[in-house]
Amino acid sequence: MPTTNRTIGVLVMSYGTPESMDQIEAYYTHIRRGHPPTPEQLQELTDRYEAIVGGFFPLRENTNKQVAALEEALNQAYAEQGLSFKCYQGLKHASPFIEDGVRQMAEDGIREAVGIVLAPHYSVMSVGGYIKRAQEAVEGLDLTLRFVRSYHLHPELIQALSERVTSALERFEESERSSVRVIFSAHSLPAKILEMNDPYPDQMLETSRAIAERTGISSWQFAWQSAGRTATPWLGPDIMDVLVTAHREEGVKRVLVCPIGFVSDHLEVLYDIDIECQHKARELGMQLERTESLNTDPLYMKTLSDVIGAQL
Numbered sequence: 033m034p035t036t037n038r039t040i041g042v043l044v045m046s047y048g049t050p051e052s053m054d055q056i057e058a059y060y061t062h063i064r065r066g067h068p069p070t071p072e073q074l075q076e077l078t079d080r081y082e083a084i085v086g087g088f089f090p091l092r093e094n095t096n097k098q099v100a101a102l103e104e105a106l107n108q109a110y111a112e113q114g115l116s117f118k119c120y121q122g123l124k125h126a127s128p129f130i131e132d133g134v135r136q137m138a139e140d141g142i143r144e145a146v147g148i149v150l151a152p153h154y155s156v157m158s159v160g161g162y163i164k165r166a167q168e169a170v171e172g173l174d175l176t177l178r179f180v181r182s183y184h185l186h187p188e189l190i191q192a193l194s195e196r197v198t199s200a201l202e203r204f205e206e207s208e209r210s211s212v213r214v215i216f217s218a219h220s221l222p223a224k225i226l227e228m229n230d231p232y233p234d235q236m237l238e239t240s241r242a243i244a245e246r247t248g249i250s251s252w253q254f255a256w257q258s259a260g261r262t263a264t265p266w267l268g269p270d271i272m273d274v275l276v277t278a279h280r281e282e283g284v285k286r287v288l289v290c291p292i293g294f295v296s297d298h299l300e301v302l303y304d305i306d307i308e309c310q311h312k313a314r315e316l317g318m319q320l321e322r323t324e325s326l327n328t329d330p331l332y333m334k335t336l337s338d339v340i341g342a343q344l
């Protein structure tokens with residue numbers, strides 16, 4: 033029997049994507065903290081979106097589905113404890129922005145909420161940035177907002193990713209599976225985070241190691257992807273260089289990329305891995321496969337629902 037009747041708001045934060053091709057410039061300007069891209073930069077990004085979507089932005093629909101599935105998972109998991117949940121989206125670079133989500137919760141009379149980012153690993157420059165904006169937005173409102181910072185070793189997350197590695201390995205000839213190099217990847221960040229003792233690189237390695245242990249693979253490494261095109265150094269090695277080195281120096285012919293830093297199909301997976309890395313692999317004569325994205329996998333929803341519940 034329920035003992036209380038509490039409605040908890042959940043601010044589900046995600047990167048955000050444009051809604052249509054003509055919004056790419058505004059989106060890119062927001063990512064660049066108000067500095068509009070040059071015409072060349074804009075064209076280059078537009079070309080990438082055209083290559084994957086041709087006018088349809090998969091991240092938006094995927095985030096919508098994840099948020100709906102999470103609300104359902106939470107309401108099922110905690111019903112007996114008298115808790116009900118309402119999820120609000122807060123996007124980093126597109127509407128509804130993080131600030132819109134916080135405002136909407138307050139307007140709906142929510143007094144207690146948990147914020148979570150659809151990215152399992154913490155960096156002050158990634159998840160930390162989302163949290164800072166949500167904290168600023170909540171100032172002065174009658175709303176208590178707690179945060180999940182990371183969940184990169186949650187058993188159900190590791191299970192979901194491990195299952196994906198195991199099933200993607202089946203795309204290689206059975207006799208060749210033991211020679212496949214698994215490359216775990218995540219979004220690079222400016223290398224200056226290393227001076228801040230940021231947990232991001234270690235958390236990536238911890239997730240990679242946990243999946244390797246669970247799946248029993250021994251030939252694996254970690255690589256960064258999608259680094260910004262700026263003059264400052266970014267975390268390396270970059271996945272494109274790793275493909276070349278693994279092939280030329282170690283004779284690797286088959287790779288499985290597992291993008292552990294991302295939870296959904298979007299530009300950084302569908303373009304940077306499926307088109308750019310695939311092109312490089314073909315050039316080198318390598319077979320490259322990628323693990324499926326988590327999207328609304330019930331194990332991922334269970335992970336999110338658990339870590340949100342732990343905040344209450």
Ligand code: FEC
Nearest residue numbers: 047048049050063064091151158219221260261298299300
């Ligand atoms: O599908 C889509 O429309 C959006 C895909 C997308 C995701 C994503 C996730 C992360 N980013 C992270 C860090 C940075 C840093 C900069 C940066 C720039 C871009 C640009 C695009 C873009 N990001 Fe992104 N990111 C996605 C898309 N990102 C487009 C701009 C063009 C380019 O550089 O490619 C550099 C900002 C600056 O110039 O100052 C830093 C991190 C993540 C993973 C965590 C998360 O999801 O929040 C970290 C998805």
